[in-house]
Amino acid sequence: MNSQPTSHPRRRLLAGSGAALAAAGLGGLAPAARAAGDTPAAAAGTKPLPGYVAWKDPASVIVHSTTTIETRRGSFGTGVLTPSEQLYIRNNLPAPDASVVADRDAWEVEIAGVKNPRRLSVRELKSMGLETLAMVLQCSGNGRGYFPSKPSGTPWQxxxxxxxxxxxxxxxxxxxxxxxVAGGMAFMTGTGGEKLPEGLDPKTVIVERSVPVAAMADAMLAWEMNGAPIPLAHGGPLRLIVPGYTGVNNIKYVKRLAFTAAETDARIMSHGYRLSPPGGKGDPSQPSVQEMSVKSWINGPGADGGTVKAGLVQVHGVAFGGLHGVSRVEVSLDGGKRWHEARFVGPDLGRYAWRQFVLSAQLPPGAHVLASRATDSAGNVQPEQRAENAGGYNNTSWADHALKVVAA
Amino acid sequence: MNSQPTSHPRRRLLAGSGAALAAAGLGGLAPAARAAGDTPAAAAGTKPLPGYVAWKDPASVIVHSTTTIETRRGSFGTGVLTPSEQLYIRNNLPAPDASVVADRDAWEVEIAGVKNPRRLSVRELKSMGLETLAMVLQCSGNGRGYFPSKPSGTPWQxxxxxxxxxxxxxxxxxxxxxxxVAGGMAFMTGTGGEKLPEGLDPKTVIVERSVPVAAMADAMLAWEMNGAPIPLAHGGPLRLIVPGYTGVNNIKYVKRLAFTAAETDARIMSHGYRLSPPGGKGDPSQPSVQEMSVKSWINGPGADGGTVKAGLVQVHGVAFGGLHGVSRVEVSLDGGKRWHEARFVGPDLGRYAWRQFVLSAQLPPGAHVLASRATDSAGNVQPEQRAENAGGYNNTSWADHALKVVAA
Known part of the structure; x- marks a missing residue:
C-alpha cells in the first residue's frame, strides 16, 4: 500500500475540492469524477449531476432535471460509440434500489407467451448465448427543443x-x-422493474411497452453496455433492447417479456408517446411513437459557442437510418441552398448504429448555417420540416438541426 | 438549482463515504467514481487508484504501482472496445502537468524530416482532416507474469x-x-513531451522511439480516445498512434514527429525493449520489440475466481493479429488436446482491432483447462510456447494464457 500519486497538483486539487463540497453535504450531490478528458469539471449553466449518475462527465452534459440529462452537442466525439459517461439519461420512474445490481446474475425475467413459459435469471441467460449489437438509443422527444410551439416535456436539442x-x-x-412464440401473438411486450409509487393504479405509472412481434428478430436481452455491466441508471442488471425503436421501448430492469395478442393497456402505451395533432392529447386512436426514421446532425466545428477559425474546417456529425442503415449524407454550408456529398468516417457497426460523416470545407470569415441531410438505404430522405405534433416527438427536420456558426 | 437526487441510499452512501475519506486527506488518493456498473467499489488485493487516474473503475483493475495498472481478466467486457475507465496504464515517466490539457488545442508538435518542416498546433491538425482507427493497444510486456523466469518488470497477465x-x-x-517526407528517411521517430527528471542525461530517460517509415501508412496523430478527448494519463492532448506496434511506440504528449535516416539513440530505443537471451541485457545488436503478433485469450467464464456453473457455457475472449487481421480462433476445453472452431461476435473494426470470439460448450462438473488459439490472415498461428527472453516481452503462448476453471 505504498502507492503514491504522481505529481498532478491541479488534478488532485480538483478532486479534493469536489470531495470537500460533497462532504459538506451540499444537497446530497456527489462529486463527479472525470471519466475522460481533463477539462474543468463544472460546465456553465447546468445543474449539478444527481448522485446516482455522479460518474457522468459533468462537462459533457446538460442536466435538465434529476431524471433528464442530455449530451452537449459540442461534446459528442467522433469515435462512433458514445462513452457511457456522456450518454443521456431519461427515466420515466426512479431506478430500483441499487441492491439489484449487487448480485446482477440473480435478477430474473419472466418469459411469457411462449410454449414453455418460465423465469430466467441473468446467470441462465448468460449461459444461453452471446451477441453484441451497436444501436442508436434515442429519446422519442429528442429535438423537441426546436419546436416553436414549446410542447411540454424536456426541451432536448x-x-x-x-x-x-x-x-x-x-x-x-x-x-x-x-x-x-405461442400462436396468435402479434406483439412483444416488455415490463420494467421500477418500484412503483404507492397509492396509484399501477397501470397509470408502470413502464410497459409493446412493439410489433417482428421487432423480436433483432431484439436482445442485454447485460452489458459499452463493454461494462449496464449501470443502474441505464437499466442494469438487464435491459430489453429493441433496435430501431425509440428509447422508451428499450425497457430498463426488464422483469417480464411477454409475447401478447394485443398491445398493453398501460397508460404509457395507450396515451403516452402518441402522435397527436398540435394542441391535442394522446389517446389510443393516434399513431404510437415507435420506429425511428432517418436523421442526422452536425456536431462541429462551432457547436460549443458558435465561433470557428476561418479557413479549412472539418464539418462532422452523425447520421442514422432508424430501422434502415444510412447510405448517404449531404452537407450544406449555406443553410440548404447548395449540398455537398459528405464522407463516412470509421467502421460501420451495422444498420442500427449511427455513422460519423465529415466534409472538408473552406469557411470564409462571416456567418454560416451548416446543415446535414441523410438518406437511408430504403431511399428515405431526411425532411426539411418537422412533422408538427403536440408532444414534440420525432423531430428529424434538417432545418431545425442546422448549426449557426461565425467564422473569424 | 432545485435538482435533487432520486432515492438511491446505497449509491449515495458509497459516494459520501468516499468523499469523506478523500476530504480527510488520506494520502492524496481521490475517491474513484464508478464509470459503469455498480458493484462494490473496492476490489480485494489491489492498491488504491492514484489520484491522476481516480476516474478509473477500481473494481476492474489491478494497481501494481502508480504508473502500472492492468485490467482484470474477468472485467474485460464483450463490447469490442475497452472502456477508458478499464484501460490499462503503463507510463515510462510521469505525465506532464495537467495544465497541458487545460487548452488542448494549443498543444504543438514539431514535424521534421519533411520538405517544409514546421510546428503545428492541435487546432491546426483538427482543421486538416479527420479519421478514426480502432486498434489493440498492448504493452510489450503483457503476459510477462506467465514467464517462470520472473523477469524484472511488471508481472502483467x-x-x-x-x-x-x-x-x-x-x-x-x-x-x-x-x-x-524528405529523401533518405527510413524511420518515423516520435518524441514524448513528458517533463524529464533533472540532473540526468536526457537521452537516458526521454521517451523517443523509431519505427520503420512504412508504419506511417496507417499512423495517426490522435486527439480523441473512445469518443472523448484523450485523458492526460493516456497521452492527451495529442498522441502518436502506430497501429500494430506495441504500446511504447504510441508516443504520448507527442511534441516532435520526425522522419529520420536512423533510429533514435535514446536509451529507451537502443537498450530498452530489446529481445535479449535469458539472463542477458538489452543492447542495440538485439531485435527491438516492435510489431505485435497473433494472440488470443479467454476472458470467461470463470476468469474471476475460477468456478463456473456446470452445463452450457459461453466461452468467450479476444483475438487479434498484430499487423494482420485475425481470421480464425479455436478453443480447447481440455488444455489443447482437442480444438473447436469458435464463432466471431460483433462488428469487425478493422485489421488492427481485436475481435470477440465465443464457443458454446457443455462443461461437465470437474476441472477444465480452457485455451484459445488464433490464426491471422497471413496464416500465422498463435504458438503453444512463449519465446524466452530476458525482458519477458511478447508472450503469445496459448498454453501460458490457458484458463483453469472448476465447473460445479
Whole structure:
C-alpha cells in the first residue's frame, strides 16, 4: 500500500475540492469524477449531476432535471460509440434500489407467451448465448427543443441520443429455447422493474411497452453496455433492447417479456408517446411513437459557442437510418441552398448504429448555417420540416438541426 | 438549482463515504467514481487508484504501482472496445502537468524530416482532416507474469492491453501537406513531451522511439480516445498512434514527429525493449520489440475466481493479429488436446482491432483447462510456447494464457 500519486497538483486539487463540497453535504450531490478528458469539471449553466449518475462527465452534459440529462452537442466525439459517461439519461420512474445490481446474475425475467413459459435469471441467460449489437438509443422527444410551439416535456436539442454497444442474448434464441412464440401473438411486450409509487393504479405509472412481434428478430436481452455491466441508471442488471425503436421501448430492469395478442393497456402505451395533432392529447386512436426514421446532425466545428477559425474546417456529425442503415449524407454550408456529398468516417457497426460523416470545407470569415441531410438505404430522405405534433416527438427536420456558426 | 437526487441510499452512501475519506486527506488518493456498473467499489488485493487516474473503475483493475495498472481478466467486457475507465496504464515517466490539457488545442508538435518542416498546433491538425482507427493497444510486456523466469518488470497477465478507438489526422496527410517526407528517411521517430527528471542525461530517460517509415501508412496523430478527448494519463492532448506496434511506440504528449535516416539513440530505443537471451541485457545488436503478433485469450467464464456453473457455457475472449487481421480462433476445453472452431461476435473494426470470439460448450462438473488459439490472415498461428527472453516481452503462448476453471 505504498502507492503514491504522481505529481498532478491541479488534478488532485480538483478532486479534493469536489470531495470537500460533497462532504459538506451540499444537497446530497456527489462529486463527479472525470471519466475522460481533463477539462474543468463544472460546465456553465447546468445543474449539478444527481448522485446516482455522479460518474457522468459533468462537462459533457446538460442536466435538465434529476431524471433528464442530455449530451452537449459540442461534446459528442467522433469515435462512433458514445462513452457511457456522456450518454443521456431519461427515466420515466426512479431506478430500483441499487441492491439489484449487487448480485446482477440473480435478477430474473419472466418469459411469457411462449410454449414453455418460465423465469430466467441473468446467470441462465448468460449461459444461453452471446451477441453484441451497436444501436442508436434515442429519446422519442429528442429535438423537441426546436419546436416553436414549446410542447411540454424536456426541451432536448440533439443530445437525447447516443450510439451504444450492447451485449446479451438475442430474444429469438430465448424464445426458441422455450419452445417458440405461442400462436396468435402479434406483439412483444416488455415490463420494467421500477418500484412503483404507492397509492396509484399501477397501470397509470408502470413502464410497459409493446412493439410489433417482428421487432423480436433483432431484439436482445442485454447485460452489458459499452463493454461494462449496464449501470443502474441505464437499466442494469438487464435491459430489453429493441433496435430501431425509440428509447422508451428499450425497457430498463426488464422483469417480464411477454409475447401478447394485443398491445398493453398501460397508460404509457395507450396515451403516452402518441402522435397527436398540435394542441391535442394522446389517446389510443393516434399513431404510437415507435420506429425511428432517418436523421442526422452536425456536431462541429462551432457547436460549443458558435465561433470557428476561418479557413479549412472539418464539418462532422452523425447520421442514422432508424430501422434502415444510412447510405448517404449531404452537407450544406449555406443553410440548404447548395449540398455537398459528405464522407463516412470509421467502421460501420451495422444498420442500427449511427455513422460519423465529415466534409472538408473552406469557411470564409462571416456567418454560416451548416446543415446535414441523410438518406437511408430504403431511399428515405431526411425532411426539411418537422412533422408538427403536440408532444414534440420525432423531430428529424434538417432545418431545425442546422448549426449557426461565425467564422473569424 | 432545485435538482435533487432520486432515492438511491446505497449509491449515495458509497459516494459520501468516499468523499469523506478523500476530504480527510488520506494520502492524496481521490475517491474513484464508478464509470459503469455498480458493484462494490473496492476490489480485494489491489492498491488504491492514484489520484491522476481516480476516474478509473477500481473494481476492474489491478494497481501494481502508480504508473502500472492492468485490467482484470474477468472485467474485460464483450463490447469490442475497452472502456477508458478499464484501460490499462503503463507510463515510462510521469505525465506532464495537467495544465497541458487545460487548452488542448494549443498543444504543438514539431514535424521534421519533411520538405517544409514546421510546428503545428492541435487546432491546426483538427482543421486538416479527420479519421478514426480502432486498434489493440498492448504493452510489450503483457503476459510477462506467465514467464517462470520472473523477469524484472511488471508481472502483467492479460490486462496490459485493450482495444481502443482513436480519432485524429492520418500522419501521411500531415506529411503530404508539408511537402512530403524528405529523401533518405527510413524511420518515423516520435518524441514524448513528458517533463524529464533533472540532473540526468536526457537521452537516458526521454521517451523517443523509431519505427520503420512504412508504419506511417496507417499512423495517426490522435486527439480523441473512445469518443472523448484523450485523458492526460493516456497521452492527451495529442498522441502518436502506430497501429500494430506495441504500446511504447504510441508516443504520448507527442511534441516532435520526425522522419529520420536512423533510429533514435535514446536509451529507451537502443537498450530498452530489446529481445535479449535469458539472463542477458538489452543492447542495440538485439531485435527491438516492435510489431505485435497473433494472440488470443479467454476472458470467461470463470476468469474471476475460477468456478463456473456446470452445463452450457459461453466461452468467450479476444483475438487479434498484430499487423494482420485475425481470421480464425479455436478453443480447447481440455488444455489443447482437442480444438473447436469458435464463432466471431460483433462488428469487425478493422485489421488492427481485436475481435470477440465465443464457443458454446457443455462443461461437465470437474476441472477444465480452457485455451484459445488464433490464426491471422497471413496464416500465422498463435504458438503453444512463449519465446524466452530476458525482458519477458511478447508472450503469445496459448498454453501460458490457458484458463483453469472448476465447473460445479
Amino acid at each position: 440533439v443530445g437525447a441520443a447516443g450510439c451504444v454497444m450492447w451485449s446479451g442474448v438475442p430474444v429469438r434464441w430465448v424464445a426458441d429455447a422455450l419452445g417458440g | 492479460v490486462g496490459a492491453a485493450g482495444c481502443v478507438m482513436w480519432s485524429g489526422v492520418p500522419v501521411r496527410w500531415v506529411a503530404d501537406a508539408l511537402g512530403g
